[in-house]
Amino acid sequence: MTTDSGSFLTALRLADSFLPVGGYTASYGLEQYINEDRIEDGDDLRDLLAAYLRRVVGPCETVAVANAHAARTEGDLERLLAVDERLHAVTMPREFRESSTKAGAKLCELLVAGDDVRTPDSGAGVADAIEQNSTPGHYPVVFGVVAADRGLSRLEACLAHAYSFVTGLLGAAQRLGRFGHTEIQSVLESVQPVVTEACERYVDADVTTMSSFAPLTEIMGMRHERAGRRLFMS
Template sequence: MTTDPAPFLTALRLSDSFLPVGGYTASYGLEQYLNEDRIEDGDDLRELIAAYLRRVVGPCETVALANAHAASADGDRERLLAVDERLHAVTMPREFRESSTKAGAKLCELLASHSSREDSHADGGIEPSDDAVHRAADGGDVAAAVDDAIERDATPGHYPVVFGVVAEARGLSRLETCLAHAYSFVTGLLGAAQRLGRFGHTEIQSVLETLQPVIATVCERHVSDDVTAMAPFAPLAEIMGMRHEHAGRRLFMS
């Protein structure tokens, strides 16, 4: 793991719910599990999230993330957009796709805004050019190409793909990037479970601690997978996501 403080702080920032990309609005079907009383205690919650890690996050989002990171490092725009398209194709529930693409667009927007402010400061307060506004901070040509493709609706812009580009541009290794993303996913689901009123702080922290080895194992297993291996297998989670679209009571968007 890196000892450079800048990439480490970037990992903390990207995995923090404080990052305003809308992750707090997504439960990825967890709300429906609770609505249907399929989760009774912390053990049930731990088993469910572990299954998400092993069957969705690992074989699908981690594979996309790692390949997006590699494509960004190589400056391969076509490969990067192909990763994004494949992730879109294998993500079945509509709510899951929408949550992911909205978060990806917000992350691009956030970084473009940051970049434009940096350019303005560098120019002594002069209004930034159009190119500067659309150039992701520290992301170079690849990040700018992704941002432009999302704006033109030429690519879906899924969050793991954008996350991979941003993390690579800021010095995180592929494994570090996968770990940060998986940790963020887990804490997002645990936060959703807590806000739904079923679990307290202490129990949530206990579940998080027991899931940390699973996060590490899943990321290490899938960090080197080829993009063609990208495929989730979680039929019940997908069904819960689809049922959630039509639920009469919803606190979360997914």
Template sequence: MTTEPGAFLTALRLSDSFLPVGGYTASYGLEQYLNEDRIGDGDDLRALLGAYLRRVVGPCETVALANAHAASSAGDLDRLLAVDERLHAVTMPREFRESSTKAGAKLCELLAGGEASADARRDRGVLDAFADAVDVGDTPGHYPVVFGVAAEGRGLAQLETCLSHAHSFVTGLLGAAQRLGRFGHTEIQRVLADLEPVIVEICRRHVEDDVTAMASFAPLAEIMGMRHERAGRRLFMS
């Protein structure tokens, strides 16, 4: 099936670092890996991001994203809130939770309410209701959950939504690695090209997982995130 032009443009927009949700301030522990000299070259960076994809993005954030997309499609706010609650529970480092919820709140602010494209498929009542729940503190409002609802409301299928988010996650961390001064443009692009099959693999594997399967197992990444909270030198908020 050919993706509708409006939906395709939505995928590009949501996965672009130009989107003003603060993603450029998050490295999800990558800065601490570099601070402790645990990443020496492009091969190390590729291996680390591949592990992030297989152990965090796939079994945790992709599952949340796909279930949020399904809840939005069904107009089921209670299910959406349950997805958000579970994602909050399985995200251990405080900085990771804060980065995700701050970005989620920004995306809600940007997309809920009056902002709507002319080719939107239907009224985005679920997103507006979810944004209200975030505003009053009834739910954390994690970024993958908001992303899933926003993408569904604009016609993106589940797999396309998951691919867009995973690509955005990887390019965000690669951008962080570059801004930290350790890698050049060409090497970053090589790593991205090598990781594209992994992005497809993890999204296809987890797109149909039930919300109860949502889990993250990346102990060293979580330790790096927790150490980063107390690091004396920090460019990124996570």
């Protein structure tokens, strides 16, 4: 896998928490795990993140990023919207869907809707569909479009997305719990191979295989709606 400097910088930009799409407001159930004292140390956090990667990010979101990237590359708007619809259907907790679609809309507004490189049959089409609420506009789908437009390969797009998901959750964990910065980096280091493993396993998966199996995470996401403490939107 090689890439030019421009694409490499785009990957850094898309994976950076500096990207203003509200990522810092989402914990995807992590806040509820901590509310219920289910995460106590770095090992718990490491195990949880590995489970997220293997059961949600890989088989669900990576499949969405990869298929959205392919649909954008082929200029196939119908396929792109089908990816979005499928992701909406397999994302169970309401707050997970809301965090993802709000971030997706903001990424679209920022990097797709006003983008000169868009083509009428894909980039602009999805931006219009999101603007008109005719498709949910999930973040991984818009991410796939943006990555394809800017020359990232499908695998690079999946890796950048999965990595930013992990650092987003680690940032949330650090703000919610008592984790030191070196411990957080240690967890990141140890789950990095799982990021690669999940992305390589699912980068070529067909959209019809998109699914997640993380019942406890989904229950945490649903309980968070009525949580006694809420610092995060999900």
